Amino acid sequence: MSTDAGYNFAYLDESTKRMIRRALLKAVAIPGHQVPFGSREMPLPYGWGTGGIQVTAAVLGPRDVLKVIDQGSDDTTNAVSIRAFFRRTAGIATTERTAEATIIQTRHRIPERKLTEGQILVYQVPIPEPLARLEPRIAETRRLHAMADYGLMHVKLYEDIAKHGHIATSYSYPVMVNERYLMSPSPIPAFDNPKMHMMPALQLFGAGREKRIYAVPPYTHVRSLDFEDHPFRPIRAPHACELCGSRDTYLDEVLVDDKGGRIFVCSDTDHCQERQAMKEAAE
């Protein structure tokens, strides 16, 4: 099945995959808890998605259909490169259609289309520790997680409100998983956070450089931290997509000239194309 002789199916050797799968099982059993794993040195650089790639390689089977997105788009260079990596090392089918994919590896977005049971969403994670900016010592944050001591984060959010009148975190917005572990949703926009809640698909998170794996099993409670009088508010540009007219999807701002001209288009390119096709069919 592998198209690159000399390497195992999906690059990693089977004992490494087994090690990663064990970490994944533990992660699924303790939703939101970061499990250390023996992250390998990959032929792509740290920061390019080595954690996500290792997780994908560990769960990938020959009949899987893989979709890779970066910033919501299938055609960003890094998404292209990772998709090519798996085509080359695993010879599996790839797709740009969210609905057709069995595994979706993503950086910075959750697809707009509702994911379904049986699908797996693999996130690339740069900093798995949600408390990292408040407490850089891992030995200390482990203790805080063990005791579910998340006061630091609540104080940070409170200070945001005191200073700005609202919570000033717009991405990597921290979530409580299953009302037990504070978790970084990876640097997705806060707009995407609500999609994690009770998602029918399995969500797996891989941080290669930091050597951590964590997971949110299907239909798990995921709550964005907030206060009763300052409820969580997802942020998006208050415009309609120039291409499909959508008013409820996450938009990218595109500068079209140097005189302040700009348009807004869907960040999820597959979803946008689907909507455009539907619009055309209706006309």
Place this chain on the structure above:
Amino acid sequence: MYVATKGGEKAIGAAHAWLDEVRRGDPAQPELTTTQVEQQLGLAVDRVMAEGSCHDRGLAALAVKQSRGDLIEAAFLLRAYRTTLPRFGASLPLDTNAMAIQRRISATYKDLPGGQVLGPTFDYTHRLLDFRLAAEGGLPAGAPQGEPDPSPTPRVTELLAQDGLMQREAPEESEPGDLTRQPLSFPADRPLRLQALARGDEGFLLSLGYSTQRGYGGNHPFVGEIRMGEIAVEFVPEELGFAVDLGDITITECQMVNQFKGSRTEPPQFTRGYGLVFGHGERKAMSMALVDRALRSPELGEGSEAPAQQQEFVLSHCDNVEATGFVEHLKLPHYVDFQSELENVRTMRAAAMKERGE
């Protein structure tokens, strides 16, 4: 009408082709061979083997060539290769006493058993550009050959330890961990710390070591000994039950001698900072020894205020393949997050403007 950018795959292909072209340079010039790199840029090869943590001169030379001389990129290439290799087991500990010495110096004694051997060192060269090399200087005159000294060359720190002046290291009972298989957790024991330092970035360790000398966690070091030379690597295959010689490698070892004022349980004595690297890498071995000793400060009751004394700080940031990956990943697209920051800043600006207007 706006159309979303397409053609990432084509662009990547073209970029790689261009990269191949600039790597080769002017085709009128003869192509560099990996043997030339291995022979004539030997210290680059040594550094790549050390930071790539894989002893293979030929592959390291190939990595230097392929990376256009970018040594961190070369170490990365070698690491990505190393990680695919099967593991048969661990070699026997190297006995650096038995080294075939090319260089051995001690700064703590004028003369000592085994003598001082300068070896091929830059130390006393005058750093004047040698324009004969630019003009293809031909063959060097050749170094005079001395009689090999058959007497053994005991380690300086061992001589001190015999007098009870040097703290002995507790022998490791269990097999040391492998940080390339198991993630590092803190606090990390000394074998793991030394592993991380041995593959750590030379520049980072140099600056950290330097910072200890300038007062950030100082520990009054003396170079007890630096030795460089060839040493046999031995391995005991399970099915044979006796040691088999796998071949010789060149390594550099540095043992720093540091003061220790003593504690309630231990008398005043010298303590050791240890550095060991593949190839001829004196600057790295010395820096490693300084940082190793600084990392022992907490257990010796000397505090942990200085950066070099904080193991989470040092060990989490000394790996240049990790560091370069995370720093350089900032050039990947981040426009989704930037968009939400844009909206965020616009909201905050609007609020601030309104407040100012009132």
